[in-house]
Each structure stands twice: as C-alpha cells, then as structure tokens.
Amino acid sequence: MEILGMRKVSAVVFDMDGVLIDSEPLWRKAEIKVLGNYGILLTEDDCKRLMGLRTDEVVKQILKDFDADYSVEKITREVLDAVCVLIMEDGKTVDGMFDIVKTLSDKNIPLAVATSSPMQVVNTVLEKTGLKSYFNTVVSAEKFPYGKPHPEVYLQACRLLGFSPTECVAVEDSVNGVISARASRMQVIAMPDIESKENKAFGASDVVVSNVEELKTVLFRLVF
Secondary structure, three states: OOOOOOOOOOEEEEOOEOOOEOOHHHHHHHHHHHHHOOOOOOOHHHHHOOOOOOHHHHHHHHHHHOOOOOOHHHHHHHHHHHHHHHHHHHOOEOOOHHHHHHHHHHOOOOEEEEEOOOHHHHHHHHHHHOOHHHOOEEEEHHHOOOOOOOOHHHHHHHHHHOOOHHHEEEEEOOHHHHHHHHHOOOEEEEOOOOOOOOOHHHHHOOEEOOOHHHHHHHHHHHHO
16 A cells, blocks of 8 residues: 555545445345346346446446336436435445544544435435534535546535645545546545455556555545
C-alpha cells in the first residue's frame, strides 16, 4: 500500500454500496430473483460486472444482453423494492466503517455520500446503519442524465460540500466508481472486495487498500 504523492484533503466523499454497507451481495440477490421471475437467469458474475451503475442502467443492460423486451421501469422498481427489504432484514455496516465515519465527523471533517443508488435505497441504508447524522450531504445519481462512471454525482457532492474536487478524496469499491471519481479530478482510494481486488482497472485509483484498517490509515493521513 503506497500513498506517496497523495495530497492532503479537506473533505471525504464515500460511495455507499460496498463501502458503507455490505449490500453488494444483497443487490445481486435481488437482481437474480426479480429477473428470474421474467425467465432471465442471471449469474453472480453477470451482476458483478455491472457494479456501480444505476439500477435502471443495470436493468437496461441485462435486458439488452438477453434480448428481452420488458419494461425497464417496472423491473427497476421491483429490484429496488426487493433490495430495500433485504437491506432492512440483513444489511450490515461494513465492519469498522461506522467508527471511521464517526471519527471524521467528530473532528469536523466534511463528509458526503455519492451513490448511484436512488434515494429510496439511500434512505433505507442510512436508517438501517444509523449513519445519516454524520454526513453533511448525500447525493444520488438518480435524477442525473447519467450515473457512474459519469463524474456528475461526485462533482455535485463536492459542490455541496463547498470544495473543489481536487480538495476531496473519494472512497470506492467498484471500477465504475473509481472512473467516476477520477474523471471529476478527485483523489481516489479503492477498496475492492476480495473477489475483485486483482482487477487491474483499480490501478486508476491513487491507492488500493485491502481492508478497512488500511483505509483508516490512508484516510487519517490525508485529513489530519
């Protein structure tokens, strides 16, 4: 883990799914179940390659891949409803992340969430984890023309925090998220899951950490 060359920052912007809450498996479970009801048999790998995209974009791509003619809007709603149920039942904050967020907030470091998930899911996650009060702002790509890997969700988060993207650092777990943050000119810390960490595309980030303890070390060096 090498962080030479990274600048000090004034604010931190977190991705949500897979960073704050261990929800990526729940998303895959919801997608596989809902699309299965339409006769589309997805694998875990089918879902993983679309990590970081907005839900409607995921559904649109799946329907295209399977040459299926169903309503994107209807299936998207069903996936969102399903994942919210799963989050309330089984969602857990990524071990150690609550303490990191609380410590940064207690030290008056401005914090934001920048996510491709719609506010329906964001609100469910923040309620389940108890993290809402620690963030200065929460930005969803739901209403933007494009979600990640387009940089707009990160650009908007930085604007609302009152800082230039070059004064902020992003924490991401997906390649699409890393591309999004990097395109906004932010520094990027990647924390991929075990199955994805060998993906060379994460080299686009400034540093790749293997776990939350390494993330804590890097973040605290950058902000304190």
